[in-house]
């Protein structure tokens with residue numbers, strides 16, 4: 001009497017696999033994608049879960065599109081991350097930098113216990129980027145993983161672009177992020193509450209500006225009580241749909257390179 005063949009997994013979500021699937025399906029060439037969100041104020045017009053929703057949707061769409069070809073597996077999103085630039089805002093729930101570094105190290109330790117060797121963070125919250133860069137090196141050193149940091153779009157304060165009217169400063173709840181939310185979850189957006197809040201006083205600075213060669217520490221209420229930084233009033237769902245599709249395409253292409261990536265030694 002032969003036993004029935006194993007039931008194939010219904011999805012490429014790690015949390016939906018069964019224990020024997022790890023040995024059966026996960027190999028050295030498998031890629032794990034960990035979405036990083038945030039639960040933080042996004043001004044009066046966007047919900048607390050903006051970054052979480054964007055990271056999760058882009059990661060999910062990319063894994064659905066190329067996961068089977070490239071052996072990519074989706075981890076459950078991490079909702080709470082390092083949002084202390086919004087610590088003043090009631091309803092923001094944040095981890096300290098030290099805590100998040102520990103959490104990322106713990107996740108990496110568990111990933112390293114599987115045969116997979118590639119861990120990709122799809123990070124929806126720009127405030128995490130510097131710390132994830134540090135974590136990626138720690139994870140390489142401590143657990144021997146190959147680690148990667150991707151974003152749905154390069155944040156404007158890290159070299160990405162934002163709408164012309166925002167002068168490179170649409171970094172939080174501005175045109176692009178609001179457009180994406182109008183596309184993904186319009187029922188969570190209150191466009192009647194959207195106002196332009198761009199720090200125009202920084203426009204003429206050559207060095208000390210968002211994305212400039214001289215960085216500066218900031219909190220979101222340094223730019224007013226509204227909490228967002230950018231111009232959501234020109235956001236459209238059509239622009240959001242284009243940005244999301246571009247983000248998914250770019251992430252699929254990046255995963256193709258990650259699958260082939262090797263460190264020479």
Ligand SMILES: [Zn+2]
Nearest residue numbers: 050051173177
């Ligand atoms: Zn955001």
